Amino acid sequence: PGPDLTAQTEVVRRQSELTKPQGSLGRLEEIAEWLACWQGRAQPRVERPRVAVFAGTHGVAARGVSAYPPEVTQQMVKNFLNGGAAINQLAAAIDADLRIYELDLDHPTADFTQGPAMDETRAANAMAYGMMAAEPGIDVLCLGEMGIANTTAAATLCAALYGGTGADWAGPGTGVTGKALAHKIAVIDEALARHKDAIARRDPLELLAAVGGEEFAALTGAIVAARMGRIPVLLDGYACTTAAAVLHSVDRRALDHCLVAHRSAEPGHTRLLDALKMRPLLDLDMRLGEASAAALAVPLLKAAAACHNGMATFAEAGVSSKDA
């Protein structure tokens, strides 16, 4: 579905009457408008945020592209379930419902330097699984992921979608530098060469299966389902925005109900944001994933809704307006 233009018109009208100079709340005004458009109500509401973290395991992790061993994906999922990770603290701080979605962690995708990471069925199943994250009653959906080696998958998928080489799209991820980063770049270039026929066919969903991962497919499913359910979406960092970019490559309007929460310190993210023409809400040098930055941006949405709904108009407050 498209934006609710009636709600949007109502918001714009009210913004102009509230006791502040026109436009002086900057992006908070833009956020209120966006929330109204995609929630389909003139009084936006951010009382029930959900944080959804999708965890996937990657065959390409065996190539030594991360600073951490592959088993850290499962260990961190356990940490999520025990409440010890950053996202647990951040979700609690915004009173969010935190859900961890595990994607068959004991069976990593295939090493995509050797062939497709997944067949179409596996990618479609992951996408359907991701759709479960968007349930009725949620006011905003914060999306993120966990998966050792998934910045390698993100960089490969971005290069497949937008062109360029491993060096253009790869970064340190969990902390890979020097020779190890050169190796990561070589692995990505190897994958791009392996999949050059698929890349030439320019089918974003085929590329998602070929060089993505299950958490990427699940994220695309969640974004689509949120749109159907009138739930605005906050995208987290590089991997999450890459999953979103698959949908954007299919349809330029597919992400209109999404905002990017934060500009990741991972350099590929800035390149991707330029391609998507999306301006992130925050820029705090984070590069953790786990939906951490998406959760961190929720108070901005709460603030935007609170100002919009709660402020007095010039007439109500007896304040002289600009033209008085």
Add this chain to the structure above:
Amino acid sequence: PGPDLTAQTEVVRRQSELTKPQGSLGRLEEIAEWLACWQGRAQPRVERPRVAVFAGTHGVAARGVSAYPPEVTQQMVKNFLNGGAAINQLAAAIDADLRIYELDLDHPTADFTQGPAMDETRAANAMAYGMMAAEPGIDVLCLGEMGIANTTAAATLCAALYGGTGADWAGPGTGVTGKALAHKIAVIDEALARHKDAIARRDPLELLAAVGGEEFAALTGAIVAARMGRIPVLLDGYACTTAAAVLHSVDRRALDHCLVAHRSAEPGHTRLLDALKMRPLLDLDMRLGEASAAALAVPLLKAAAACHNGMATFAEAGVSSKDA
């Protein structure tokens, strides 16, 4: 007092043990360290924020430098007290104690194009009044202001402190453009010419009285008192940071316990941040004042403290560390 280096060392040690790649929480890690330094405790706390808004009236407002008439200062104070302004909604969203400090609103400062805005006694009294905002038990102090014509005062004070002309430091403020902005610039240049001897003497406190305003003096008092009381400070926008700059001109370390919450859309603010070498936490095109952006940044501090205090270490969570 200076930073608590013992608390800082403790924070840095713990950060390196938490279940995340080193540095991956970006500025949230920097914030946790800063809070610990200036609160003097290894477990930073952001449970009791206070928002202090200082309102002042300006003789120069009679020169028509604002898009709004001078009486809007008092009208907006009434709006604050009735709960209808943006800052009321934003303070409520962070469970902050909101205090409005009125500075003799019925007696505006003198028009500083004709002479000093205040004598030393009046400036000192305002400074002492501002000190009341920093009471024991507050975890963070959000500072802001309200005062029709105070971006004119801010621009004049910045030019007096750092050099440059009205055109270098003036911006639209509440929405002044075209001929009206040219007039505002001319008024500032007139004031700079009037006070050229004082500017040549380079005494920041004399300049504060000459071309500032009572809310500026009160803000400097609040910043100093917060330092004495071990309360970290969030600075709001252009006028607030200008008041802080007076102290920085006296002593380069006077603002070490302060962070700038947001880069104002007012262009002089970016120039001032460059001079102070301070990087704001947010960049959301706001230009409202009222401590609105300072309040909006509090959830970032809460998040930083929550992650720092609540996350599990690698050992506690049984997660393989990078060197494993």
